[in-house]
Amino acid sequence: MEDSCHTLPSFSSHPTTLKVSLPSSSSSPRQTSSRVTLPLSPISFPPSPVSLSPATAEFPHSSSPLSHGAASHCLEGQSVGQESLSDQNDLTCLSWLHQRGNLLPLQPLTKMTLTPQQESCTPAQPLPSPASSKPPYSFSSLIFMAIEDSPCKRLPVKEIYDWIVNNFPYYRTATSGWRNSVRHNLSLSKSFRRIERDKKQSVGKGSLWCVCPEYRPALLEMLRKTHSFHSTNSNLINKPALLGAACKAPEVCDSMDFSDPLSHSILLSSSSSHILTSNNPDFSENTPCPLTPDHEELVTMELTEYPQNEVGEDTEKDPLSDSGYIELHYYQSDQYQYLVLPDDTELDLETVEILQLDVEAQEAAGSLLDLAGGGY
DNA sequence: TGGTAGGTAAACACAC
DNA sequence: TGTGTGTTTACCTACC
Numbered sequence: 001m002e003d004s005c006h007t008l009p010s011f012s013s014h015p016t017t018l019k020v021s022l023p024s025s026s027s028s029p030r031q032t033s034s035r036v037t038l039p040l041s042p043i044s045f046p047p048s049p050v051s052l053s054p055a056t057a058e059f060p061h062s063s064s065p066l067s068h069g070a071a072s073h074c075l076e077g078q079s080v081g082q083e084s085l086s087d088q089n090d091l092t093c094l095s096w097l098h099q100r101g102n103l104l105p106l107q108p109l110t111k112m113t114l115t116p117q118q119e120s121c122t123p124a125q126p127l128p129s130p131a132s133s134k135p136p137y138s139f140s141s142l143i144f145m146a147i148e149d150s151p152c153k154r155l156p157v158k159e160i161y162d163w164i165v166n167n168f169p170y171y172r173t174a175t176s177g178w179r180n181s182v183r184h185n186l187s188l189s190k191s192f193r194r195i196e197r198d199k200k201q202s203v204g205k206g207s208l209w210c211v212c213p214e215y216r217p218a219l220l221e222m223l224r225k226t227h228s229f230h231s232t233n234s235n236l237i238n239k240p241a242l243l244g245a246a247c248k249a250p251e252v253c254d255s256m257d258f259s260d261p262l263s264h265s266i267l268l269s270s271s272s273s274h275i276l277t278s279n280n281p282d283f284s285e286n287t288p289c290p291l292t293p294d295h296e297e298l299v300t301m302e303l304t305e306y307p308q309n310e311v312g313e314d315t316e317k318d319p320l321s322d323s324g325y326i327e328l329h330y331y332q333s334d335q336y337q338y339l340v341l342p343d344d345t346e347l348d349l350e351t352v353e354i355l356q357l358d359v360e361a362q363e364a365a366g367s368l369l370d371l372a373g374g375g376y
Numbered sequence: 377t378g379g380t381a382g383g384t385a386a387a388c389a390c391a392c
Numbered sequence: 393t394g395t396g397t398g399t400t401t402a403c404c405t406a407c408c
Contacts, residue, residue: 205397206398
């Protein structure tokens with residue numbers, strides 16, 4: 001079992017580095033950094049024009065193997081126009097799709113109703129054979145993930161086909177009608193937008209397709225719901241620290257729905273002066289059973305003052321910070337992720353919910369990418 | 377029961 | 393001319 005607790009705690013903070021637990025899939029020591037942005041307020045939820053990303057296009061190893069061949073589209077995209085360029089830098093960047101190591105494999109597609117304890121103690125079931133079952137995700141979700149997995153967030157339809165085939169072997173053997181459905185979806189759905197290729201650099205037929213930023217939250221939510229429906233216990237397995245933290249507040253714990261990841265974040269926000277650490281042995285990746293409300297002593301939360309010069313040059317002020325958005329920086333070592341907040345940053349409950357929602361979406365979509373390697 | 381979303385098939389036009 | 397791409401329409405099913 002992987003401990004992928006990369007959930008962000010909530011807090012009101014002065015210039016502070018927050019240390020959060022790092023997914024245990026990080027096998028080798030590393031020091032990476034990336035940054036994310038989110039709106040300060042007001043925040044509508046849902047949907048919200050925001051998606052936090054533990055990594056962005058700046059992420060050093062952001063390119064997924066599945067994104068092969070997309071570099072040419074980056075070049076093309078640079079000449080598409082300002083609108084396209086801004087798309088990949090906007091606040092809804094989802095380069096987390098490239099962080100596949102953080103994510104759990106999708107659970108069996110069987111719809112199950114379990115108690116939290118049952119869920120938390122149910123071992124992962126073998127995944128269905130790769131080509132035997134149709135993915136539960138709509139074509140909109142598949143297209144969304146394909147585009148988001150590309151470095152430049154735009155793909156020609158052919159590479160959308162390729163991405164789907166590479167990630168869902170079901171479509172390797174399926175009749176070609178699904179391609180028609182993909183094109184149909186691209187044309188019909190308002191979520192996707194066609195971008196004319198630069199004729200000078202264009203190789204191949206057709207246009208590039210991207211995700212309309214205003215529809216991205218809805219797509220994310222759809223993805224999250226689909227994943228939540230078809231996964232039995234990833235939420236709990238993925239957030240032992242959160243559950244542990246939750247259980248330190250019994251008054252909230254009693255009313256908490258442990259199957260609802262959002263409730264975790266709400267609870268965490270009540271511990272505004274603390275952060276999570278991953279150095280509790282009970283949260284090791286070998287934890288046989290995720291935490292339950294009975295585990296009240298399992299996590300220690302602390303606030304970490306982190307010298308600014310240790311987190312590197314990426315902490316320079318972001319222009320967006322003056323425009324209603326704050327910038328967060330992630331620094332990742334072999335043990336922790338560090339989240340750096342600018343001065344006077346306050347995260348309200350809704351923001352934290354969005355953070356949590358994004359984590360959920362990461363799991364949902366990222367798990368699909370894991371499937372490409374592990375078999376669907 | 378009606379509306380909506382999603383999937384599928386088909387036809388057509390256009391570009392390469 | 394064949395193939396790929398993009399659009400549109402129609403029909404069906406499932407869900408709310």
